[in-house]
Amino acid sequence: MPLALVCMSHSPLLEHTDPPADVKAAVEEAFDQVRSFAADFKPDLIVNFGPDHYNGFFYDLMPPFCIGYEGHGTGDYDSWGGPLNVPTSIAMELAEYVIANDIETAISRKMEVDHGAVQPMETIYGDLSQVPVIPIFINSVAPPFSKMSRIREFGTAVGNFFKDSDKRVLFIGSGGLSHDPPVPQIATATEEQRKFLTDGRHPTPEARATRQQRTIDTAKAFARGEADIMDLNPEWDRKFIEVCKSGDVTQFDAYIPAEMAAEAGNSSHEVRTWVAAYCALRAGGEYKVTYEFYKPIKEYIAGFGVTTAVLLP
Numbered sequence: 521m522p523l524a525l526v527c528m529s530h531s532p533l534l535e536h537t538d539p540p541a542d543v544k545a546a547v548e549e550a551f552d553q554v555r556s557f558a559a560d561f562k563p564d565l566i567v568n569f570g571p572d573h574y575n576g577f578f579y580d581l582m583p584p585f586c587i588g589y590e591g592h593g594t595g596d597y598d599s600w601g602g603p604l605n606v607p608t609s610i611a612m613e614l615a616e617y618v619i620a621n622d623i624e625t626a627i628s629r630k631m632e633v634d635h636g637a638v639q640p641m642e643t644i645y646g647d648l649s650q651v652p653v654i655p656i657f658i659n660s661v662a663p664p665f666s667k668m669s670r671i672r673e674f675g676t677a678v679g680n681f682f683k684d685s686d687k688r689v690l691f692i693g694s695g696g697l698s699h700d701p702p703v704p705q706i707a708t709a710t711e712e713q714r715k716f717l718t719d720g721r722h723p724t725p726e727a728r729a730t731r732q733q734r735t736i737d738t739a740k741a742f743a744r745g746e747a748d749i750m751d752l753n754p755e756w757d758r759k760f761i762e763v764c765k766s767g768d769v770t771q772f773d774a775y776i777p778a779e780m781a782a783e784a785g786n787s788s789h790e791v792r793t794w795v796a797a798y799c800a801l802r803a804g805g806e807y808k809v810t811y812e813f814y815k816p817i818k819e820y821i822a823g824f825g826v827t828t829a830v831l832l833p
Contacts, residue, residue: 523682523804524561525829526554527693527764527794530639531820532597536736537743539819550813550826551643557811557828558644563690565607566653567678567800569793570637570694571660573703577632579718584666585674585796587615588631588655593648597732599635600648604655611654617681623674631655632721636790640694660695660790661703662717668795669773675796676769679803693797695790697757697823698783698816700750702738705786735821743818750785752816757784757823760791764827765809769799784823798829806832 528550538544575594577586588604589611595601615627633655638648645651656678659665682689704713723731741747763771772795780788801807813826 522688523679523691523801523831524557524563524689525691525693525797525801525807526557526640526644526827527797528554528640528643528826529696529822529824530636530694531822531824532599532635532732533736533739533820535598537739537819539743539817543815543817543819546813546815547817547824553811553813554640554826554828555644558690561690562688564652564687565610566641566651566690566692567656567682568637568641568653568692568694569656569658569675569796570633571658571790571793572634573636573661574717574720575632575634577657577659577662578720579662579706582659582662583626583657584659584670586626586628586631586657587611587618588633588657589627589629591631591633591653591655593638594632594634596728597635600638600642602649604633604648605650605652606654607652614654614678614681618674618677621677621680623677625674631657633657637694640692656796658792658796660792661787663706663777665777665789667773668775668792671792671795672769672772672799675799676803678796679800682800683804691797691800693793693795695793696788697760697791697825698753698785699787699822700785701787701821702735702749703787739819739821742821749821752818752823753784754814754816754823756788757814757816757825761812761814761825761827764794764798765812767802767806769795769802772799801829801831804831808832
């Protein structure tokens with residue numbers, strides 16, 4: 521039952537903004553720790569819980585979660601733009617198991633994943649063409665949201681499927697922590713934004729570049745104290761990490777979507793990927809967090825966290 525976990529924040533701004541040198545060095549050291557952890561664990565398979573930022577999933581059909589039978593990177597922010605190496609037969613068995621255990625997951629035979637899903641894997645491996653991975657989408661930006669208890673149950677079901685596997689499985693949760701990037705909200709969107717949120721697939725290179733530049737400009741303004749977005753919330757972030765470390769995954773149930781947005785920003789819902797990953801690991805038994813990093817980084821518009829964890833013997 522060899523299971524392990526990496527949960528980490530992502531940011532499309534890693535290569536597009538310049539935080540202070542010591543901050544950048546600290547993040548790179550955290551990445552080195554994760555690379556070393558993964559190299560030591562030597563997973564046979566990655567189960568990747570990731571969000572999307574209206575690059576692969578839109579309001580024309582927005583499931584709470586979706587298991588990919590095949591996957592392809594969208595290439596936004598110069599992220600992975602090729603096919604993923606998905607073991608389709610295992611992904612199908614996983615979906616059937618989850619559904620049989622009363623979790624009505626969506627499935628995709630043509631999942632598109634953006635930077636938010638692939639950045640941790642790219643950080644660890646670089647080239648993703650050979651890394652066996654099952655991509656699992658967790659809705660983290662598009663209200664209405666499932667109760668956190670449902671994410672816990674979903675993650676637990678995924679973990680139960682793999683806990684008796686003969687493969688070494690690494691669960692990855694990509695997202696969070698507190699942050700409020702300039703992503704349109706459906707409740708306040710203009711007509712043009714609503715059209716994009718409903719079906720903005722495969723934008724022209726010019727449209728994508730304009731959208732990405734808007735985020736980059738917002739990050740630079742945020743670092744100067746000039747952007748009209750919510751501030752980061754280090755206290756909220758650290759409390760969430762403490763819940764992760766506690767091993768008591770039922771504590772995740774106390775997180776209420778409206779309160780999360782009010783306290784930690786509209787994209788704090790990305791911690792749902794961490795919840796699913798930690799619950800998947802907990803299904804295999806008690807665990808311990810072996811590495812922890814946290815720093816609020818305005819240049820990345822993120823309360824930036826990194827953790828690794830293994831099952832206790």
